[in-house]
Amino acid sequence: MLIKTIVITICCGVMCLILHDCNILANSQKRIVVPTTVENAFNTKYSRNIPRSWELHYYGYKANFIENGIKYEAEFLANGQWVETERIVSEKEFPEVVLQKIKEKYPGFIVTKYEIEITPKGVFFEVDITNGEIEDELYFDEKGNLATDLYED
Incomplete structure (x- = not known):
């Protein structure tokens, strides 16, 4: 009797997982x-x-x-209305003034992602930084000034 109960419990658990995964798959395939x-x-x-x-x-x-x-x-x-177009780039594609600002204001941090964002207001430079404990995202204009990214996702 104990073995039968264990088998039924395991089968019910597996069925629940299968149904849950099917639901996730169906939702992920919905066309926007x-x-x-x-x-x-x-x-x-x-x-x-x-x-x-x-x-x-x-x-x-x-x-x-x-x-x-x-x-x-x-x-x-x-x-x-178009708000921005962005792409991931390497450090080499960033202006030296922006790289220098990051080093000055965030010593001990490393950049984990570089992006160039083209907007109706100009070109901006976004980075993700971390020091191992803190993570942050910074947004600079072409002169190295911190700016606000209104459409960050």
């Missing part, structure tokens, strides 16, 4: 419905590219695409 205004805005700005995927964010939509072998993310408000 992108408004026509956003699709049109993307097509106008990046007519030679097709988004590989779209993501929904609290402020709007993000299109992931590749141009000349480089991965980009273009972000739009729900009304189709």
Whole structure:
């Protein structure tokens, strides 16, 4: 009787896990419905590219695409207004003034990610930094001044 109870309990547990995983898979495969205004805005700005995927964010939509072998993310408000396009880069692509500011203001921190963000207000430089205990994200303008990223996801 004890073995039968154990087998039934294990089977029920396995079934619950399978159903849970199926639900997660079904939810992850739901297609995001992108408004026509956003699709049109993307097509106008990046007519030679097709988004590989779209993501929904609290402020709007993000299109992931590749141009000349480089991965980009273009972000739009729900009304189709373009807000930024970003890509991950290496340290070599950052202005020396920005790198110097990071070293001065955050000694002991290392940069774990470099991004260039092109916005209607200009080009900005974003980094993720850590010292092993603290992690932070910094956003600089071209002159090395700290700025605010309004559309951080």
